[in-house]
Each structure stands twice: as C-alpha cells, then as structure tokens.
Amino acid sequence: MPAIDRMRRVCITGGAGFLGSNLAERLSAAGVEVVIVDRPRGRRKRASDSRRSRHIRRVEGDVLDPAVLEHAIDGCDWIFHLQANADVRTGLEHPRRDLERSTLATANVLEAMRARGVKRVMFASSAAVYGEPKVVPTPEDAPFPLQTSLYGASKLAGEGLLAAYANGCGFTALICRFVSILGEGYSHGHLLDFYCALTQDPTRLHVLGDGRQRKSYVYVQDAIAAILTAIERHHREPGAHIYNVGTDETSTVADSARLVAAHLSLSPKIEYGGGRRGWQGDNPLLQLDTTRIRALGWQPRLTIREAIVRTLEWLDANEHIWWEHSNRGAIHGRPFDANPAAAKARA
Amino acid sequence: MPAIDRMRRVCITGGAGFLGSNLAERLSAAGVEVVIVDRPRGRRKRASDSRRSRHIRRVEGDVLDPAVLEHAIDGCDWIFHLQANADVRTGLEHPRRDLERSTLATANVLEAMRARGVKRVMFASSAAVYGEPKVVPTPEDAPFPLQTSLYGASKLAGEGLLAAYANGCGFTALICRFVSILGEGYSHGHLLDFYCALTQDPTRLHVLGDGRQRKSYVYVQDAIAAILTAIERHHREPGAHIYNVGTDETSTVADSARLVAAHLSLSPKIEYGGGRRGWQGDNPLLQLDTTRIRALGWQPRLTIREAIVRTLEWLDANEHIWWEHSNRGAIHGRPFDANPAAAKARA
Numbered sequence: 001m002p003a004i005d006r007m008r009r010v011c012i013t014g015g016a017g018f019l020g021s022n023l024a025e026r027l028s029a030a031g032v033e034v035v036i037v038d039r040p041r042g043r044r045k046r047a048s049d050s051r052r053s054r055h056i057r058r059v060e061g062d063v064l065d066p067a068v069l070e071h072a073i074d075g076c077d078w079i080f081h082l083q084a085n086a087d088v089r090t091g092l093e094h095p096r097r098d099l100e101r102s103t104l105a106t107a108n109v110l111e112a113m114r115a116r117g118v119k120r121v122m123f124a125s126s127a128a129v130y131g132e133p134k135v136v137p138t139p140e141d142a143p144f145p146l147q148t149s150l151y152g153a154s155k156l157a158g159e160g161l162l163a164a165y166a167n168g169c170g171f172t173a174l175i176c177r178f179v180s181i182l183g184e185g186y187s188h189g190h191l192l193d194f195y196c197a198l199t200q201d202p203t204r205l206h207v208l209g210d211g212r213q214r215k216s217y218v219y220v221q222d223a224i225a226a227i228l229t230a231i232e233r234h235h236r237e238p239g240a241h242i243y244n245v246g247t248d249e250t251s252t253v254a255d256s257a258r259l260v261a262a263h264l265s266l267s268p269k270i271e272y273g274g275g276r277r278g279w280q281g282d283n284p285l286l287q288l289d290t291t292r293i294r295a296l297g298w299q300p301r302l303t304i305r306e307a308i309v310r311t312l313e314w315l316d317a318n319e320h321i322w323w324e325h326s327n328r329g330a331i332h333g334r335p336f337d338a339n340p341a342a343a344k345a346r347a
Numbered sequence: 348m349p350a351i352d353r354m355r356r357v358c359i360t361g362g363a364g365f366l367g368s369n370l371a372e373r374l375s376a377a378g379v380e381v382v383i384v385d386r387p388r389g390r391r392k393r394a395s396d397s398r399r400s401r402h403i404r405r406v407e408g409d410v411l412d413p414a415v416l417e418h419a420i421d422g423c424d425w426i427f428h429l430q431a432n433a434d435v436r437t438g439l440e441h442p443r444r445d446l447e448r449s450t451l452a453t454a455n456v457l458e459a460m461r462a463r464g465v466k467r468v469m470f471a472s473s474a475a476v477y478g479e480p481k482v483v484p485t486p487e488d489a490p491f492p493l494q495t496s497l498y499g500a501s502k503l504a505g506e507g508l509l510a511a512y513a514n515g516c517g518f519t520a521l522i523c524r525f526v527s528i529l530g531e532g533y534s535h536g537h538l539l540d541f542y543c544a545l546t547q548d549p550t551r552l553h554v555l556g557d558g559r560q561r562k563s564y565v566y567v568q569d570a571i572a573a574i575l576t577a578i579e580r581h582h583r584e585p586g587a588h589i590y591n592v593g594t595d596e597t598s599t600v601a602d603s604a605r606l607v608a609a610h611l612s613l614s615p616k617i618e619y620g621g622g623r624r625g626w627q628g629d630n631p632l633l634q635l636d637t638t639r640i641r642a643l644g645w646q647p648r649l650t651i652r653e654a655i656v657r658t659l660e661w662l663d664a665n666e667h668i669w670w671e672h673s674n675r676g677a678i679h680g681r682p683f684d685a686n687p688a689a690a691k692a693r694a
Contacts, residue, residue, distance in 0.1 A: 107446050
C-alpha cells in the first residue's frame with residue numbers, strides 16, 4: 001500500500017502558505033485528514049481559502065506556543081514542517097524572524113513530537129544551505145558549506161536539529177532541500193516582484209543584480225511529488241534522509257523578467273542594478289544535483305518555463321496576491337496604483 | 348606588531364569557564380583589558396577565581412540579555428564567544444539548554460556586535476559538528492555532515508549565524524572546531540568523571556561504551572595558541588575563517604581510564620558498559636585533519652598523554668572541582684563520600 005494511503009492524519013505547519021496549501025489539498029484529496037497550524041489572521045485572504053476541503057482542519061495559533069503545537073500534532077502520522085520566514089532577502093533587517101519563525105519553531109515542533117509520541121517529520125529545507133557552493137550542480141554531500149544568509153543559516157540550524165532528534169529519539173526525518181518553487185499559490189519571489197512592478201510602471205522594470213544570476217526552479221506539484229516519493233521510500237526507516245529537489249535546468253533572472261513582460265504584453269525598458277548578486281546572500285549560480293531523488297523514480301513534469309507560465313497565469317487570476325504584495329511596500333516602497341489590465345491599457 | 352599587541356579591549360563570553368578563564372589570563376598577562384560576561388553566581392568557587400588579574404573585569408548578567416551584552420562588548424576589538432552549554436551528553440534531557448545557552452546566545456552576541464559596531468568575533472565550535480564523519484582525519488571541508496547530538500547541532504547553528512553575519516555585515520569571524528580540551532581549569536568530561544568515580548569507589552570503575560572510542564584531545568594552552576595564531580593571520584580579513592584544532596594523535600577512553608587509575612595509584616576493576624558509543628550522539632572515532640592551522644605555523648606542544656597528566660595534577664590540587672562535580676550527582680547519581688587521599692587509604 002502506498003505510504004499516502006497509510007496516512008490517517010498529518011499536521012502541516014505553514015499549511016496556509018504556498019507549498020503548505022498545495023500539499024494540504026493534495027493529501028486531503030487522497031482522504032488524509034490534514035491539520036494545519038496557522039497564525040490568527042486579519043482580513044487578508046489566503047491563497048488556500050478557495051481550495052479548502054472538508055478534510056482540512058485549521059488550528060489557530062503560533063508554532064512558538066508548545067500547547068498549540070502539541071494539540072495540532074496529536075495523533076498524527078507525519079508532521080510536514082514547512083513554516084518559516086519566507087522573506088529571504090531581508091534577513092539582516094529582521095534577524096529575529098529567521099531565528100524565531102524558523103530555528104525556534106523547528107525546535108518546538110521536534111519537542112512537541114517527542115511529547116506526543118509522533119515519530120515522523122518532513123522538513124522543507126532549501127538550496128540556500130549550500131551558500132555559494134564550489135561544486136555545481138551541488139550534491140547532498142557537497143563540501144561542508146559556508147552560510148551566506150540568515151535564511152540559509154536558519155534552515156541549516158533546522159536540519160541539524162532534525163538530524164540530532166532523529167539520531168537520539170528514533171525519528172524518521174525527511175529533509176528536502178528545494179530550489180525556488182513556482183506554481184499556483186506563489187506568494188513571494190522575483191516573479192511576483194516583476195509582475196507587481198510592471199503593473200505599477202509598465203514602461204520600465206528594475207532588476208536586482210546583473211540579471212545573469214542563473215538558478216534552478218521547480219513546479220509546486222513536482223515538489224510535492226518529490227516529498228511523497230521520498231516518504232514512500234523512508235516511511236518505515238528511522239534516521240535523517242536528505243534529498244535535493246529541483247529541475248536539472250537553470251534560468252536567468254533576465255529570462256524571468258522577459259517572460260513576465262511578454263506575459264503582460266509589455267515592452268518595458270529593463271534596468272539592471274548591477275553586481276553578480278541581487279542582494280547580500282543571493283547566490284549567483286544555483287543548481288542542485290538531483291541524482292538521489294531521481295534514483296527513487298521521481299522526475300519533474302514541468303520545465304522551468306512551463307512553471308513560470310503557470311505561475312503568471314495564476315497571478316492573473318488572483319489579484320489579491322499582487323494587490324497585497326504591492327501594498328506591503330515590497331516593491332520599491334511604492335503604493336500599488338494599477339492592475340495588469342490597466343497597465344496594458346496605459347502601455 | 349602581533350595582533351595580540353594591537354588588542355586594547357576584548358570581551359569573553361563564558362570567560363569564567365575552562366577555556367575562557369585560561370584565555371582571559373593569557374590576554375590579560377599580555378596587557379589586554381578583558382571583559383568577561385558571567386552569570387550571577389552563588390557560593391560556587393570558580394576555577395578562575397584564584398587567577399583573576401587586575402586587567403580582568405567581570406560583567407554580571409546573562410548573555411540572553413541584549414543590554415548586558417551590549418554593555419560588555421562596548422569598545423572591544425574582539426569578542427571571544429566561548430559560552431555554551433557544556434553538558435554534551437545530556438542534550439536530549441534538557442533540549443532548551445543547547446538552544447538557549449548556545450544558539451540564541453550566539454544570535455544575541457552577533458546582534459550586540461552590530462549594535463555596537465564591533466566587527467571581530469572568535470567562536471569556539473567543536474568537532475561535534477562533523478557528527479560521525481566518513482572521512483577521518485576529518486578536514487574542514489569534509490562532506491556536508493549529519494548531526495548526531497543537540498550539542499553539535501547548536502554549534503552548527505552558531506557557525507551558520509557567524510558566517511551569515513560575516514557575509515552580510517563585513518564581520519571577521521574566526522571559527523575554531525576544537526577536539527576535547529584538557530588542562531588546568533578542566534571542569535567537564537570523562538577524566539573528571541573517572542577521577543570522581545574512583546574517589547567514591549576505588550575498587551571499580553564503570554566506563555560508558557566499550558572503552559575503544561578513539562578520540563583526539565588538545566591541551567588548553569595549545570588551543571589558545573591556535574586561536575591567537577589564526578587571529579594573527581585574519582585580524583584584518585573580513586569573512587568567515589574556519590580551523591580544526593586538535594592533536595594528530597588519538598587515545599582511547601580505556602587508555603584514559605587506566606591513566607586516571609594509575610595516577611591515583613589504584614587498581615580498580617574496569618567495567619565497560621558496552622556498545623561502540625558512550626551515549627546517543629557520542630562519536631566512536633574522532634580525529635581532525637589539522638593541516639590548515641598547521642600551515643599557519645601552529646603545532647601543539649603537549650601530547651595527549653602529557654595533557655592528561657597535567658589535567659589530573661590540576662584536579663589533585665583543586666578539590667572543589669571534583670567535590671562540586673560529585674555533589675551535582677553527575678557520577679552515577681551517588682553522593683560524594685571520599686577524596687583521593689581517602690580512596691588511596693581505603694584501597
């Protein structure tokens with residue numbers, strides 16, 4: 001019987017986020033009871049709201065509160081610990097975010113598991129843990145890396161905690177090191193930045209760095225398939241199991257800028273900020289060696305280009321995402337003042 | 348001018364501990380003003396008390412209190428961040444200790460540095476970050492390790508934070524991965540365990556594991572010389588610089604047990620608990636490749652055997668260390684009821 005069919009109940013931290021809401025929907029559709037932990041929210045509409053199924057139960061509270069966590073994970077077969085601070089670029093501006101929302105949250109999840117006798121955990125780590133690796137494509141056993149961002153440091157700290165608990169408490173710990181994920185539900189990252197910026201000013205697009213940063217991406221459903229493939233393999237196997245997850249191709253940031261502009265039927269002047277990196281801690285060349293997960297039979301179904309198009313189509317249909325993103329001042333600190341239709345009309 | 352002569356003031360977290368008190372004395376003797384941060388203490392006598400010089404100033408408070416840290420490091424040329432939870436073996440019994448006393452403390456030190464414009468930090472990491480490495484002797488760029496203890500995980504988390512701040516804030520971050528340190532001031536570890544156990548029962552000695560755990564050790568003054576050698580090289584060089592520090596030999600736990608017994612002129616029956624590891628997270632084979640630090644001209648002056656003898660002589664002369672250790676119930680949970688002289692007399 002496939003592992004997914006043996007799951008009765010799982011908990012997803014960050015279950016209202018991008019990867020989390022897609023995973024919740026996938027598991028729920030397979031009949032798994034899904035508990036998501038989510039902070040109390042205000043008026044903000046979540047990507048997942050429209051797709052909530054009857055198998056998904058929401059526990060309102062903070063993963064930094066042990067009582068909330070213990071309540072949420074009680075009786076679960078697996079914990080999918082996806083919650084983290086997603087603002088990679090601004091780590092040094094808000095250093096407590098990565099420390100608390102990622103490192104401390106992970107420690108709390110593991111203690112809650114021990115308290116409730118839950119023994120299996122999957123952790124969404126990141127290619128960021130490799131810093132700027134000397135070996136590209138980078139395998140899981142690359143030389144001991146040097147961290148370049150607080151985001152990467154918090155993911156590394158989380159991995160270390162999982163492995164230590166796996167060793168000491170007999171947990172099965174699955175660690176997936178993802179490249180950037182694209183697809184339906186996308187709510188952070190350069191595609192959204194470009195999309196929003198062009199809705200504000202369709203005549204020009206400012207790109208951080210020289211645009212030649214070359215990276216791998218993966219489609220969200222392919223990422224979920226990778227998780228389920230690795231679970232299938234290790235469901236009954238205590239210890240820490242680590243997998244890179246990404247496509248074998250790369251795409252440049254300039255490629256993305258051009259694709260977003262073309263998607264919006266715009267011809268902006270694209271200006272590059274210069275420098276090999278978009279920000280302190282950005283990695284100008286990111287591609288993972290995915291031999292290990294491919295050996296389990298996984299392979300991505302969508303190319304990077306196809307995943308980008310899916311993401312942009314989803315943004316077209318979900319105005320609240322870019323409206324909210326623009327109003328957070330994430331784009332050049334300017335208020336939102338347009339939508340793609342208006343942008344096209346003005347252009 | 349040697350780097351040590353350019354230091355006017357430094358701060359040592361954990362400055363009342365084993366490595367810290369020795370380093371404080373060394374720097375103070377060279378005319379450096381040393382500020383140590385130390386938690387308020389009760390009646391316990393500290394190893395360093397007898398050796399406090401006029402150049403050493405003590406700031407009472409907790410490194411988890413940013414105000415204490417900022418006060419302590421103000422105007423310092425270097426921070427030596429040595430403070431950590433030293434109870435390696437009991438990590439999973441007290442998981443918050445490694446998280447708070449190590450990981451959070453390190454984050455706080457780095458933020459305090461940023462707040463006060465201090466740009467140089469040395470961090471006492473550990474061979475524990477390598478887990479159970481596949482390559483022995485283990486070089487600094489060994490394959491990406493898997494953590495086996497919360498102690499190692501907290502040191503890894505600390506290293507990641509240092510590297511990320513070095514990259515993002517232009518800090519000079521020196522990371523020394525030490526093997527176990529021996530010498531004057533020793534207050535934790537298997538030699539003290541054996542010494543105390545034999546003062547309680549001179550007829551038998553229980554050893555965790557099969558006694559064949561083979562490890563490297565380094566004498567405390569050699570460890571300090573390594574720190575100063577690396578500082579000499581990197582004083583003006585921002586970025587993260589990582590060095591293994593250890594002797595090129597190894598010694599077994601059984602060797603240590605026999606040396607302690609011989610030192611106390613005892614012939615106990617030595618009983619082994621069995622298993623390759625002394626505890627969950629113990630590493631049965633630990634030896635570091637120290638090519639990198641040796642290339643800077645450093646080499647240890649004492650052999651492991653010489654360092655063990657120095658340690659035991661120091662314990663002979665510092666009854667309060669083993670008195671306190673025994674009364675903490677650290678040895679088999681039995682109360683202290685003897686001293687080496689009495690033990691010898693009874694034997």
